[in-house]
Amino acid sequence: MDLWAPIAIVLVLGSLPIATGIGDYHLHLLVLMLIWGFVYTSWSVMGRFGLVSLGHGAFMGIGAYGVTLLWNHFGLSPWLGGPIALAVAALFALAIGWPCFRFRITGHYFALVTLAATEIVRLVIVALRDVTGGSLGMTPKTALAEGPVSLSALQFAAKEVWLYIALLAWLGGVLVWRAVDRSMLRYALEAAGQDEDAAASIGVDVTRAKLAITLLSAVMTATGGILYAQYQLYVAPETVSGIGISLQIVFAVIAGGMYVQLGPTVGAVFTLALSESLRVAIGHTIPSLDGLIYGLLLVLFIVYMPKGILGQLLALAERRSLLVFGR
């Protein structure tokens, strides 16, 4: 189930451009859902163990800006700039994570330290306005002047190409989630989440386990940032870093379901579908109405449906099948 469902989704979505005449608008929505689904999955890889980071905007911002800055100012291809950005994100995760876990900063405190971290990244981006364009954001120099495809610059005019890239990344993300779910690391982290001392007493290196999952999650999120920057060909501090994005990540995961494999993806589909359908239904006449409903729904979700949409559905399905087998 947790292996075949994602593969089936990839096959179905991957055949869409060939089988049907899907338009650019719907392709665009699909690509965004997949990229955000990947980012949200990356967050939930660590978030499900009670490591609630409000700082993932930092990693996404480092990925997005790292690759764009290296390309614009040094002409470095994203194939080289990407790994550098990932390394920087990993270092940043290490610098925040190691002392946090070493000194047992958990819960509220961990959330607020990571919140400070994401604001540091956003403010540095804004403050370095001479190289980053500040709040106005920046556009990667185009490599599409000569043709619609530039593999070396990782820029593609056709949305179909991006669908396949996003599908691959997303599949990778949910498979990493599955691998973590089936690993010893999961048991170590669940034990540490319950009681750190007890976990340590049975031989779990708590600091190391937490650091490992944080590094994994940070690098994945930064990858999402790179893909987002290369796809949108525009980055701005508010759209890839800072508190806004960090909270958006956490809330989409909560809405979809934090503890199930495809929950974050459902969160991405749900939030994007919500904002798009509201936009289509009422247009731009009332700005931020989607935010209003979104905020309200989040409160309701956390109060009445903390398992999220998919988590709740799966729990219901399981209860029903138990009833059936019980007879």
Place this chain on the structure above:
Amino acid sequence: MGAIFDVFLLEAVLNGLLFGGVLALLALGLNLIFGVIDVVWICYAELVMLGMYTVYFLFTVYGVPLLAAFAAAILLVAVLGALLHFLVIRPVLASEPINQLLVTGGVLFFLQAAATVAFGIDFRNLGLSLPSLVIGEIFLPWSRILAALTALTAMLGVWLFLRRSFLGTAIRAISQDRQIMPLMGVDPNRLYLLTSAIGGGLAGLGACLLVLQYDVHPAIGLSFGPITFMICVMGGLGNLVGGFVAAFLFAQFISVGGYFFHVEWGYVMAFVFFVVVMFWRPQGLFAPGGR
């Protein structure tokens, strides 16, 4: 050359002190709520934003006298604080602590979007410009001086309320032991509601002082919210005195850092300082040797 440099630095330090007073007021409200109810209102600065809008509309559109507009804003935000507790916090009091943090984050989105829907994204200000106090070459805006003095007075008031009054004693007691107080015949829910209203009222007062100095717009909460949390955490969540000192430290980083570099770098340095302090003293700067 050297003399002028020093004067401007002194001005930055003094402005930082004045800014610290307002930050300390905001931190006090948040800290009080955390200390008593054990919940962090991520949306605290959004309540401040609503208070600022209240003053703006009452004063500039409806022509209400400024002081009456202030009183209305304080009252309104106090009611909002109580409502926030009643409608949002109470249902999740028993669930995981992190849910309480996140649920108020949902409220943050809601209030920010609601303000955008209702008021648009324009920057608005009262159109008042108070003069500056000039001492030699130092210019200190009266709006800041008044704000800092009012904040200090209000903090003194809260302090006396907590120390001297019966209700204040009950609030302090419940923050020390949540389980035992109900056994003493105290209804914690009423105290929580009262504390939320006081916290909201302090946010409303903060709003009155901030609207004198800054333009109000729907995202203004994001410029004050994060620093307020950092201050509270750095002082030790729930530690009122710690928050007070931390507010002035933070304000100095922002003001003096902004003087030497650019104002964003002041914030960056303040946040880095916060992260370093967290690693050095995770329970806050003024924690009595860990818990």
